[in-house]
Amino acid sequence: MQQSLFIRCRFAFKLSFAIVLALFVGFHFDLETPRWSVLTAAIVAAGPAFAAGGEPFAGAIRYRGMLRIIGTFIGCIGALAIVTLSIRAPVVMLMLSCIWAGVCMWISSLVKVQNSYAMGLAGYTALIIIISIQGHPQVTPQFAVERCSEIVIGIMCAIMADILFSPRSIKQDIDRTVDKLLLDQYRLMQLCLNNAPKEQLDNAWSDLVKLTTALSGMRSNLMMESAHWQNCNRRLIALNTLSLTLITQACETYLILLNHPAYIKAHLRLLLDEPVTSVADVHKRMKLLRQVITSTPTRTTAPTVYTWVGTATRYLLLLKGIKSNSRISGVEEQVLDSQSVVSAPSAERHHAMINGWRTGISTALGCLFWLWTGWSAGSACMVMLAVVTSLAMRLPNPLMVAKDFVYGMAMALPIGALYYMFILPSTQQSMLLLCIALGALAFVIGIEVQKRRLGSLGTLAGTINILVLENPMSFSVSTFIDSALGQLIGCIFAMLVILLIRDSSKARVGRVLLNHLVYEAVAALSTNQARRRVNHLPALYQQLFHLLSLFPNDVAKFRLALLLIVAHQRLRSADIPANADLSTWHRQIRATADQVLVSHNEVRRRRFFNQLLEELDVYQQKLAQYQAPRSVTEPVWRLTDTLSRYRNALIN
Structure with missing residues (x-):
């Protein structure tokens, strides 16, 4: 408890310190608006802490800072281009922005979540x-440079x-x-x-997928921390694939045992049933299993157990190097160099389009309302409307982010x-008092941000x-009230936009993810060795994890996705006869599966889905003809x- 309190206070x-340093530098060098540097320091430091629910790991603040620099420079270049094109038409300029x-x-x-900021x-x-x-x-270039x-x-x-x-290192975690x-x-x-019961297996599989995905995120944080961990990073990338392979092989073993209870020999089952409590126990068990498997004829050893033991052995090898x-x-x-890994394509194109419409339409209507009414707080309202709709839409729960802004702006009104009106006017003769006043505010809120x-x-x-x-x-009460009310009303408008422009793409994204898995399973039908060496497993499990996040309680979708991933892995390792006729059918089946995906x-x-099933039936006849x-x-x-069994789930 005391350690946790110390970390929160630290x-x-x-x-x-970050806010006070930015304030001091801004006033010392007579910057036009030191507020921007102070606000930036606060957001860059506090944002990762709020996301992590505690002190962020080393490198997270640095990475977020680099993203903010990149985004700011791109935005400034975009603003200069818009002003240059429409300098004589202010309304057109606002609409273009x-x-x-x-x-x-x-x-x-459309880009990765960690880069979307x-x-x-x-x-x-x-x-x-x-x-x-x-x-x-005409002052746009100067304004952009200052910002x-x-x-x-x-x-x-x-x-x-x-x-x-x-800084807090993530290596121990x-x-x-x-x-x-x-x-x-x-x-x-x-x-x-x-x-084991299906519910228990579902929980174990989903927990392992989540833990593997979390480890991949930790690897990204480790590389933000220092380039010193380059070797560890390479091992963790390979370990991610090995972990997903182990999950798939265990799942495949379970499915085979349902129909063939004698699939695993008694002596192997006895060795694998021994309980383990540490990595050392697993290491000893793998050593015994390798000895038994090598002394047993290959035809009597279950292939999935053989490959599972080999994958676990490679996992142990990399684990030692990671530590x-x-x-x-x-x-x-x-x-590390045995396989090339591909990334998963985005399944959120429709969702991305809705997000773009939300931001574009809401800001355009807000600008027109501002120009029509001449509201003095309209600029602050417009800024907050753009900020909230831009930051909230990419996150899993946009409405909750909008509520956070609304509550925050409501609290900022009395605190501000x-x-x-009282504290800042009393500190105008002393830079030290000004720093202490803002530092105390940041310290208290910093504790709450971590919670x-x-x-x-x-x-x-x-x-x-x-x-x-x-x-x-200068201290103008009317300016302060306009700015504060504009902020609050802008956040409320943003929340209304999220509520009114509903995103109905969830079911569509789920279907697209499942059809991606279907395509990859069918695409594994190939005799091209270069194609078979490409490792799609991390991308497939990334899509499965996305499916879990969209439908956390839909066990049927989870099982279907696992079945398709197992099918992909089995077909990828299958010894398909190499002849021109089968190769022609492979291309035809892939083309039909692609039409199902893009329709x-x-x-x-x-x-096209019915056509795919018919082609697979014909393909099975050809396999029998060629004695596969x-x-x-x-x-x-x-x-x-x-x-065939999940036809409706994959089409509707």
Whole structure:
């Protein structure tokens, strides 16, 4: 408890230091608006802590800072281009900036989640610049340069604070996770051998998929921390594939045992049933299993158990290197370079389009309303509308993010009023008092941010924004009220946009993900060795994990996805006879499966799916004609049977 309190206080002090340093630098160098550097330091430092629910790992703040720099520069370049093209038409200029924000949001929804922040930021940065220079477009280059320089100063202050005050390394967490992952893999195999209840197996499989995905995220954090972990990073990439392979092989063993209870010989079953409590126990068990398997005729050893033991052995080899971060040996190099890995294509194109429309339409309507009414707080309202719609849409729960901003801006109103009307005017003669006042505010909110308190991050950003830290400072109550109310109303409008423009693409994304898995299973039918060496397993499990996040309680979808992944792996390793006739059918089946995947019309999709089943039936006849071994005919039959049974789930 005391250790946890110390860590929370340490990060709160780190956040306070970053904000105070940005404030001091901004006033010392007479920056036009030090508020931007202070606000940037606060967001860059507090954002990762809110996402992690505690002190962020080393490198997370640095990585977020780099994304913010990239996004700001892209946004400034976009703003300069828009102003240059439409300098004589202010309304057209605003509409182009809204279109720019929508396009950036669309791109942000297609790229990786960890990189989406940069494109979302680029969208609303251009809009902020164009709103701020209304009436004086000739100062756009100077304004853009000032914004970039002040934001870079804020980011550098946040990074310096992170480096100076004991950054938290993720390496120890990774070491514990790779151990736990191996033990859980062994226990999953034991559950499969003992024909455990389906609910228990579903929980074990889903937990392993989630833990493997979490380990992949930890690897990304490790590389943000330092280039010193390069060898460890290569091993972790390969370990991710090995972990997913172990899950698939255990699942396949369970499915085979349902129909062939004698698939596993008694002596192997006896060895695998032994309980394990540590990695050392697993290491001893693997050694015994390898000795037994090598002394047993190959035809009497279950193929999935044989490959599972080999995969677990490679896992143990890499695990030792991960913990020591030593040089990669020749044996490890063979494991690391054995397969090339492909990434999963995005299944959220429709969802991305809706996100782009939400941002573009809402900001355009807001601009027109602002121009029509001449509302003095319209600019602040427009800025918050763009910020919330750009940042919330890419996250799993946009409505909750919007609520966080609304609660935060509501809290920022009384806190900001206290500072703006009483505390800050009393500190104008002393830079030290000003730093202490803002540092104390940041420290208290820094504690709450780590608890993921709803509204805490919005309170920090909103309070700093409405304090209007400028050089020199002036205290106009009417300006403060306009800015505060504009912020709050802008966040409320953004929440209404999320509620009114509903995203109905969830079912569509689920179907596309399942059809991606169908295509990859069918595409494994190939005699091309280069195609068979490509490892699709991480991409397939990435799609499975996405499916789990969209439908956490839909066990049927989870089982179907696992069946398709098992089918892909079995067909990929099957010894398919090489002849021209079968190769022609492979290309035809892949082309039909691709038509099922890209068809947007349900009638067209159903027609191609029925055609795919017919072609698979003909293909099975050809396999019988060419006397293909059972290791080929059985997985093809299983895949055809699975597609027939789940036809409606894959089409509708």
